[in-house]
Amino acid sequence: MKRHLISAGDLTKDDALLILDTAEELASVSERSIKKLPTLRGRTVVNLFFEDSTRTRISFEAAAKRLSADVINFSAKGSSVSKGESLKDTALTLEAMGADAVVIRHGSSGAPHRLANWVHGSVVNAGDGTHEHPTQALLDAFSMRRRLGALEGRRITIVGDVLHSRVARSNVLLLGTLGAEVTLVAPPTLLPVSVGTWPCEVSYDLDAVLPKSDVVMMLRVQKERMNAAYFPSEREYSRRYGLDRDRFAKMPDDAIVMHPGPMNRGMEIAAEVADSARSTIVEQVANGVTIRMAVLYLLLGGETA
Amino acid sequence: MIIKNVRILGGEPVSIRADDGVITEVAPGLDAPGAIDGGGAIALPGLVDLHTHLREPGREDAETVQTGTQSAARGGYTAVHAMANTSPVADTAGVVEQVWRLGREHGHCDVHPVGAVTVGLEGRQLAELGAMADSAARVRVFSDDGKCVDDAVLMRRALEYVKAFDGVVAQHAQEPRLTGGAQMNEGVVSGRLGLTGWPAVAEEAIIARDCLLAAHVGSRLHVCHVSTAGSVEIIRWAKSKGWNVTAEVTPHHLLLTDDLVEESPVGAYNPIYKVNPPLRTRADVEALRAALADGTIDIVATDHAPHPVEDKETEWPAAAMGMVGLETALSVVQEAMIETGLLDWAGVAQRMSALPARIGRLPGQGRPLEAGEPANIMLYDPLARIEVEPSAFASKSRNTPYEGMTLPGRVVATFLRGRPTVLEGKLV
Numbered sequence: 210m211k212r213h214l215i216s217a218g219d220l221t222k223d224d225a226l227l228i229l230d231t232a233e234e235l236a237s238v239s240e241r242s243i244k245k246l247p248t249l250r251g252r253t254v255v256n257l258f259f260e261d262s263t264r265t266r267i268s269f270e271a272a273a274k275r276l277s278a279d280v281i282n283f284s285a286k287g288s289s290v291s292k293g294e295s296l297k298d299t300a301l302t303l304e305a306m307g308a309d310a311v312v313i314r315h316g317s318s319g320a321p322h323r324l325a326n327w328v329h330g331s332v333v334n335a336g337d338g339t340h341e342h343p344t345q346a347l348l349d350a351f352s353m354r355r356r357l358g359a360l361e362g363r364r365i366t367i368v369g370d371v372l373h374s375r376v377a378r379s380n381v382l383l384l385g386t387l388g389a390e391v392t393l394v395a396p397p398t399l400l401p402v403s404v405g406t407w408p409c410e411v412s413y414d415l416d417a418v419l420p421k422s423d424v425v426m427m428l429r430v431q432k433e434r435m436n437a438a439y440f441p442s443e444r445e446y447s448r449r450y451g452l453d454r455d456r457f458a459k460m461p462d463d464a465i466v467m468h469p470g471p472m473n474r475g476m477e478i479a480a481e482v483a484d485s486a487r488s489t490i491v492e493q494v495a496n497g498v499t500i501r502m503a504v505l506y507l508l509l510g511g512e513t514a
Numbered sequence: 515m516i517i518k519n520v521r522i523l524g525g526e527p528v529s530i531r532a533d534d535g536v537i538t539e540v541a542p543g544l545d546a547p548g549a550i551d552g553g554g555a556i557a558l559p560g561l562v563d564l565h566t567h568l569r570e571p572g573r574e575d576a577e578t579v580q581t582g583t584q585s586a587a588r589g590g591y592t593a594v595h596a597m598a599n600t601s602p603v604a605d606t607a608g609v610v611e612q613v614w615r616l617g618r619e620h621g622h623c624d625v626h627p628v629g630a631v632t633v634g635l636e637g638r639q640l641a642e643l644g645a646m647a648d649s650a651a652r653v654r655v656f657s658d659d660g661k662c663v664d665d666a667v668l669m670r671r672a673l674e675y676v677k678a679f680d681g682v683v684a685q686h687a688q689e690p691r692l693t694g695g696a697q698m699n700e701g702v703v704s705g706r707l708g709l710t711g712w713p714a715v716a717e718e719a720i721i722a723r724d725c726l727l728a729a730h731v732g733s734r735l736h737v738c739h740v741s742t743a744g745s746v747e748i749i750r751w752a753k754s755k756g757w758n759v760t761a762e763v764t765p766h767h768l769l770l771t772d773d774l775v776e777e778s779p780v781g782a783y784n785p786i787y788k789v790n791p792p793l794r795t796r797a798d799v800e801a802l803r804a805a806l807a808d809g810t811i812d813i814v815a816t817d818h819a820p821h822p823v824e825d826k827e828t829e830w831p832a833a834a835m836g837m838v839g840l841e842t843a844l845s846v847v848q849e850a851m852i853e854t855g856l857l858d859w860a861g862v863a864q865r866m867s868a869l870p871a872r873i874g875r876l877p878g879q880g881r882p883l884e885a886g887e888p889a890n891i892m893l894y895d896p897l898a899r900i901e902v903e904p905s906a907f908a909s910k911s912r913n914t915p916y917e918g919m920t921l922p923g924r925v926v927a928t929f930l931r932g933r934p935t936v937l938e939g940k941l942v
Binding site for chain 1: 701832
């Protein structure tokens with residue numbers, strides 16, 4: 210494995226399977242009454258969050274703590290960053306503190322790549338702009354594998370704002386590596402103009418794709434997209450691309466429903482669908498901690514403290 | 515003064531005699547004690563840049579008239595047009611005269627200020643174009659470069675108005691509504707990288723509109739930094755109609771492509787490649803080279819855009835747009851146009867000296883190296899191969915995309931009206 214985890218495309222099939230298998234072993238820790246391993250004792254993990262994301266931050270924090278790492282949470286609000294400090298100076302500060310890994314969430318695509326030039330520790334991308342979110346893709350793959358078994362040949366449909374989605378980019382890359390067949394479904398305005406060059410299928414017609422899907426992953430639709438005329442209204446979006454009860458009924462009986470959260474219930478997904486037994490949405494949160502443990506363990510565990 | 519053993523436009527070795535800033539004789543074998551030995555270098559008329567950002571007044575941390583013109587002299591230039599997007603904006607006779615005067619004081623090359631088309635580059639009201647034209651700076655080129663004059667009526671009026679003093683509007687063609695938040699060329703790479711795209715159509719739509727406007731009112735139009743194959747097609751069509759449209763291409767758009775943003779020796783998302791208009795695709799580069807060769811694109815202009823280190827050592831969207839280019843321009847053109855056989859040295863002289871001088875209405879620049887003409891001369895060794903080392907630049911800024919690349923050619927000397935500004939590659 211590479212020293213950093215910045216793009217899902219950095220992972221070979223063997224890397225990805227190693228992370229998933231390691232997560233499978235570590236999952237048992239989460240089921241114990243004392244949820245802690247001594248593996249990363251004495252190692253320092255910095256959570257460097259330039260965007261508010263309580264869910265992802267506490268997931269990484271829990272993962273690092275369960276491996277006994279020291280965790281420093283550095284959020285941009287109220288810090289020197291809000292006083293105009295550059296990313297480079299922040300990186301040099303973290304470097305001086307001896308961070309073994311920096312988990313970065315940033316509003317700018319590519320910020321983790323830049324950070325990796327300035328720190329010696331491992332950089333883990335926890336979401337960069339509209340680029341990637343590789344641990345989300347890993348936890349999605351982990352969740353799918355637990356429900357469906359191996360992913361080779363599985364048909365996975367990702368629905369929604371692909372253009373601005375870091376989840377979609379990472380999933381397309383990782384699921385392709387794992388041998389699944391991905392189909393993206395969205396209004397044409399919410400697909401990159403170059404999507405035809407991606408290693409996946411593309412459709413504008415959700416109803417046609419649903420009966421052939423083993424997994425349907427719904428993406429969050431930001432309401433501000435409507436103001437930028439990506440689609441005419443919330444209701445129209447919901448009618449054409451929302452996963453409501455009728456559409457849910459068109460899915461094969463053993464197909465599952467996923468959502469990276471936070472959801473807009475009633476917009477891209479109906480409440481009954483989100484809460485159904487075939488939804489993995491709550492499991493995805495628990496699996497997030499497990500997969501991030503596996504990532505930190507594999508990136509940091511190999512070296513001596 | 516005699517410069518001996520030089521090859522004008524790459525021809526047979528000759529000597530050039532100049533007295534009082536004027537070439538008095540060109541012949542083989544002229545010699546005298548103290549003659550400058552060109553060592554077989556190519557002699558071209560001093561280069562003329564229609565598109566330079568000197569940053570003074572306002573951003574003297576990035577560049578000054580002094581350092582920018584030193585950089586120009588090192589690149590073989592004897593005249594540059596200083597863009598108007600300074601602070602304060604060059605939208606009054608006072609500011610353009612200040613820049614012009616600074617250029618005269620430093621004396622490394624002629625400085626011809628470009629006047630803003632609209633007050634404060636804000637695209638609302640025409641600046642006092644006539645006052646700038648009548649000032650000591652004798653402004654003939656007007657541009658809101660950095661911003662597009664996107665209002666069609668305002669553009670029409672500007673094109674019409676400058677006819678009174680033989681001016682030209684140099685348009686930065688960028689439809690702002692199609693490029694909100696744009697970071698790089700919209701295409702395969704931007705889609706993968708999750709960076710907001712700058713679509714080719716945003717440039718092409720404005721160029722098409724402006725060509726039609728220029729034809730309608732019978733004005734001349736100059737198109738800045740053409741970057742797409744589609745723009746080339748539109749300009750070719752406009753010229754085929756006989757319309758008075760000229761266009762420029764930058765050295766970087768003749769050599770570099772957008773995939774450098776994803777994969778390069780300096781790492782992904784390195785803002786050293788961030789520039790406006792953005793680097794495009796290989797197909798665009800090929801079309802631009804062909805257009806420069808066949809005359810559809812008239813000239814090469816550097817868009818020399820200095821920025822301090824801290825404005826580039828950032829995450830991509832936070833970084834400033836632009837690249838320095840004066841000191842590497844001719845080498846890049848040699849790489850893209852001479853080494854490929856698309857142009858000879860006479861063609862390069864036409865596109866980097868004679869035509870930019872004609873578009874900018876500079877009678878004393880871009881003239882052939884003949885008796886009776888001004889002694890604006892640059893000597894160039896095309897056989898040199900040099901690794902680009904930014905710390906060696908005369909420019910105050912280091913934001914070159916060519917760091918570490920080995921490029922052909924080296925500027926040996928530059929003469930401004932017979933006076934050397936650069937000798938043996940060093941500032942005089």
